Amino acid sequence: MNRTSFSTSFHSVALLGVLLACGGEPRKQSGADGGGNDTSAGREQNALRVALLTPGPISDRSWNGGAYEGLMRIRDSLGASVSHIQTKTPAEFEENFRQYGAQGYTIVFGHGFEFQDAATRVAPEFPKTIYITTSGNTKGPNLAGIRFAFEEPSYLAGMLAGLMTKSNAIAAIGGTELPPVKSSFEAFRAGAVATNDRVRFTSSYIGNWDDASAGKEATLAQIANGADIIFQNADAAGLGVFQAARESGKAYIIGSNADQNSVAPEVTLGSVVIDLPHAFLLVAREIHDGSFAPRVISLGSADDVVRFVINPALESKIPAAARSVVDSVRRAIVAGTAAVPAGAPAPVR
Secondary structure: OOOOOHHHHHHHHHHHHHHHHOOOOOOOOEOOOOOOOOOOOOOOOOOOEEEEEEOOOHHHOOHHHHHHHHHHHHHHHHOOEEEEEEOOOHHHHHHHHHHHHHOOOOEEEEOOHHHHHHHHHHHHHOOOOEEEEEOOOOOEOOEEEEEEEOHHHHHHHHHHHHHHOOOOEEEEEEOOOOHHHHHHHHHHHHHHHHHOOOOEEEEEEOOOOOOHHHHHHHHHHHHHOOOOEEEEEOHHHHHHHHHHHHHHOOOEEEEEEOOOOOOOOOOEEEEEEEOHHHHHHHHHHHHHHOOOOOOEEEEOHHHOOEEEEEOOOOHHHOOHHHHHHHHHHHHHHHHOOOOOOOOOOOOEO
């Protein structure tokens, strides 16, 4: 580690821990088997029926793939009939929300902050269908949002980045500048500054969530700017971030949304994880057993829904003192005796 005083940083963070303690035509549906149909066509008409709209491909090994795993968890655990559609535009969000409501689905998940407006417009038309938006902060008689406290593990990832950087330059790369993505990057920056007040942070946005080539180019630009640790939250485009780091050999990546440590294990320090299958099943169980109340549902570290997972393949490269510092703050957050500083915005995607 190219650090002049790791021990100084360690004691600073220990002090930090004490301070924190104080404070068109219907689109074709794709089912679980990828064959384009509701996969449980022989079930009773009144069985639990659950649909998922994602803004990108479920092959991204991140945000969308995790949601699809959540849909499969509901199918397998609750015996639900399930369906999935990939949507790209607000018009498609609304069209497919309406289609599933007309078909009598019990639950429709719109997976992402960007689905809120469409859900708010459509939900009143289909009062027997419950609409859930992830990263959402809107609610109604049959509408709820799930807010993930993604800033908590993002902050921990930033702490580790501040301790591990050799260039004192770190970066974040996102798909588009959605408020929750921007908030997670701010939490990452705050964590890095808490352990290394010399760190320089930059962020950039690809402009979409699908273009892996653009993700690669954005990463190479950040590496050229000196960044040696990069936090990515770009879904399918983020696969290009891993590719650039692997090929250049000059930066470590921190993955997001799912456990991405196996995507490029030789260059991935860890992943800021949302356990989407667990979160989806928690909500679906409430609805299934009749205890659900529409609200903004907050899920964080204490619920074991969000967590920072260090890549075991690179754990030996992380000093034990650094791991200890990060873990001590993690335990305090879970226990409720510490919170991410107020400068890092509210729970996010």
